[in-house]
Every structure is written in structure tokens, then in C-alpha cells.
Amino acid sequence: MQVRQLIQTASAFVMAGAGPAVGQGAAASIAGDSALQALVAEALAGNPTVAQRQAAVRAATLRIRPAGTLPDPMVSVGVMDLVLPHFEFNQSDFTEADVELSQEIPWPGSLGARSRVMRAAAAGARAEEGDVRREVTTASAAAYYRLRYAVTALETLRRQRELLDAAVQLSMTRYATGTAPQSDPLQAKLARDRLQSEAFALESERVAALAAVNALRSRLPGDSLAIAPIDAAVVRAAAAALPPTDSLVAVALATHPRLSARRTAVDGATRTIQVERLGARPEFTLTLRYGYRPRAFNVNYPDFFSAFVG
Secondary structure, three states, X not given: OHHHHHHHHHHHHHHHOOOOOOOHHHHHHHHOOHHHHHHHHHHHHHOHHHHHHHHHHHHHHHOHHHHOXXXXXXXXXXXXXXXXXXXXXXXOOOOEEEEEEEEEEOOOOHHHHHHHHHHHHHHHHHHHHHHHHHHHHHHXXXXXXXXXXXXXXXXXXXXXXXXXXXXXXXXXXXXXXXXXXXXXXXXXXXXXXHHHHHHHXXXXXXXHHHHHHHHHOOOOXXXXXXXXXXXXXXXXXXXXXXXXXXXXXXXXXXXXXXXXXXXXXXXXXXXXXXXXXHHOOOOEEEXXXXXXXXXXXXXXXXXXXXXXXX
């Protein structure tokens, strides 16, 4: 049918609109259809893979800042050279209370390189999420238009059936009055039966399309969904605004989330190589120590301060 071709064109048009950079006409294909817009939103909200990818994006984003910061400093407190057996604190000039602070310092450039690796990983996670969202959107649009096609075709067949019923009655009347041959009512009934057979096939297609739509909505296969028949004039107008194939291919190559994920994976691998190279360089440890010496034997002993770089 011509209507089926129009629906397939519209479905392809909407699927092209699922990408992040498309024309205004493609974006209007979803935004202008409230039923499709609600279906896509419901499918995205209830899809577990989308939720998983969103969580992966949040986790990858949270790893960026720790990767670019210094390791946690270490603080230690202790006392040394207490006099036994009573652990006396001020009975020796060797007794000392120490506070030590140490900080690991990676080779210059290592923190920035690690941060860039995490940024690339976060960008890859966002691209993977966009790819999943695009797949869900395109699957929803395709199932939605298959269902709308079946509903539209059934409505068209219903009107044709009414016309054929009238034709059968007219041919029977003319045959009864002798103004038409017997073949006329037989041909009319045969056409009506053929139309009924096609209606059965379309009803089966409608049920299958509804089950596909409900599966994307995480609903039972038989749950009802209000679908209006398609206005062929609207579909023709939307299909006429479709950009040339070369333009669509160029946009897809530049903005397809799956290709973006592969590019970010390559970028992340390149930056990981840089991190590994810098990891072969030595790391430094800065240690500061303060030693408090208590008064002993009526003598105020000076405190100690030490600094180490290792």
C-alpha cells in the first residue's frame, strides 16, 4: 500500500531525529506528536539499560576529581623513650612526643594525565548512554508507526467494507430484478471476503505491534493504547522535509553516539599510555616531623623539627 510506504518513510525520519544533531523538521517529528513523545519518555524512563548507563555516567563523572588530586596525607602521633617501669614522661632527656605529617607527591604531570583519562572515560560513558537512548527511541518510533499503520489500514478497510456491503446489496437487488447478471453479486461478495481476509491479517499485525510497544513501555502485551489513524497529508509534508541522504550520512558520522563512544575509547587509551609512561617515573614523599621534649630535671629541653624528602 502507498500508506505503508509513507509510514516507513516517516518512521525512518523520526529515527534520524533520534540523533543529537538533526534539523528542526526531524526534531518536530517527535515533539509534534504528543503520543509518540509520551511513549518515548515512558520507554526511556522504564528501560533498565538506560538507568544502568546513567549510573555509569554519574560514577565516571565522580571519578574525575579524585584522579586529579594528591593522595590523602598521613598523620601519625607517638611518644618515644618513656622511662620504665612506670612509663614516666619527664624522667629522661630522651623522652619525646612526636607528630608526623607525610604527603606523597607524584611525578609532575601525572595527576593531570590521570584526570584526563577519567574525563575520557566519562565522555565515553555519556556516549554509551546516548547510544542506548537512541536505540530505545528508534525502537519506540518504529513500533509506534507500525501500530499506527495497522490502525490506519484497519480503519481504511472498515470504510471499504461498508462500501462493499452496499455494493453487495445493490448487486443483489439488481440481480433479483433481472437488470444485472449473477456474476455481479458473486464478484462483490468475493471482493468483500478478500477484504475481510486482509483485515484479519492486519488485526494480527496490530496485535503484534501493540505487544512490541507495550514491551518497550514495560507493560503487559494486551494493555490498551489510544492510537489515532495517520493523516497521510501530514506524513507527506514531514517526509518532504527530509534532508538529502548525503547530509544524513554526514550528520550520522559526526554525531552518532556509538562512533563517539569509539572515539572517546581511542582517546582514553592514548591518555592511559601517557599515564603509564609517567607512572614509570619516581614519586616523592614529603615528611614533616615535630618533636616535643618535656621538662626534665628542671631543664627545658628544646623541641625538634625534621623534614624529609624521599
